[in-house]
Amino acid sequence: MEKYEISEWVADHPRWSEIVDFFDQHQSGFSEFIDGYDQRDSRVLVAHSNRVILGVLRFIVIPIGPEDNLPAVKVNGKELLQAKVMNFFVSPEFRRKRIGMNLQEKAIELARTSHCRQLASFSYSQNRENHALKLRMGFTVRPETRGSERHGLYFLMPLASSGE
Numbered sequence: 564m565e566k567y568e569i570s571e572w573v574a575d576h577p578r579w580s581e582i583v584d585f586f587d588q589h590q591s592g593f594s595e596f597i598d599g600y601d602q603r604d605s606r607v608l609v610a611h612s613n614r615v616i617l618g619v620l621r622f623i624v625i626p627i628g629p630e631d632n633l634p635a636v637k638v639n640g641k642e643l644l645q646a647k648v649m650n651f652f653v654s655p656e657f658r659r660k661r662i663g664m665n666l667q668e669k670a671i672e673l674a675r676t677s678h679c680r681q682l683a684s685f686s687y688s689q690n691r692e693n694h695a696l697k698l699r700m701g702f703t704v705r706p707e708t709r710g711s712e713r714h715g716l717y718f719l720m721p722l723a724s725s726g727e
């Protein structure tokens with residue numbers, strides 16, 4: 564097994580061009596701002612060895628509500644934020660080695676320290692591996708229709724402690 568670590572990369576990372584190539588190859592490209600969202604931040608977690616990128620998870624930070632054309636949920640006048648996973652991919656040759664689960668665990672940590680109330684993702688019905696992984700990790704699940712997708716799944720992991 565390739566020895567790897569997971570860390571957050573930002574645009575001035577010395578290997579940033581590799582992540583751009585990885586997104587081009589596997590995720591239809593990388594753009595700083597994702598259209599259609601009230602995006603407040605964007606974070607990229609990379610599973611990498613010295614030699615190669617094994618997998619990636621990107622989330623954006625958005626208020627809870629506007630994604631569904633609804634007003635933001637507020638507490639004491641302050642909008643609640645969520646981390647929404649927009650990209651989650653492990654290269655086929657490195658799958659079933661817990662890299663995906665480790666990326667999700669790091670995302671949970673990072674989202675929590677970024678004051679997000681929950682980690683959210685939407686997954687199309689064909690993404691069975693992703694469904695299995697999220698259910699195994701204890702995400703809550705809600706079926707959702709979207710365009711021609713009749714049985715997508717929306718996953719949520721709560722991050723706030725009680726009383727927050």
Ligand SMILES: CC(C)(COP(=O)(O)OP(=O)(O)OC[C@H]1O[C@@H](n2cnc3c(N)ncnc32)[C@H](O)[C@@H]1OP(=O)(O)O)[C@@H](O)C(=O)NCCC(=O)NCCS
Pocket residue numbers: 651652653654657658659660661662663664665685686687690691692693695696697699
């Ligand atoms: C989803 C994905 C990122 C998972 O990455 P991974 O590194 O292979 O996942 P892990 O090894 O951490 O899997 C953890 C657990 O999830 C479940 N799981 C993962 N892949 C599975 C599969 N093909 N079949 C059944 N269960 C699976 C298992 O419970 C697994 O634990 P186990 O290996 O001990 O049984 C990877 O399959 C992938 O990149 N798929 C294509 C892209 C994709 O669908 N992304 C999500 C878009 S919404």
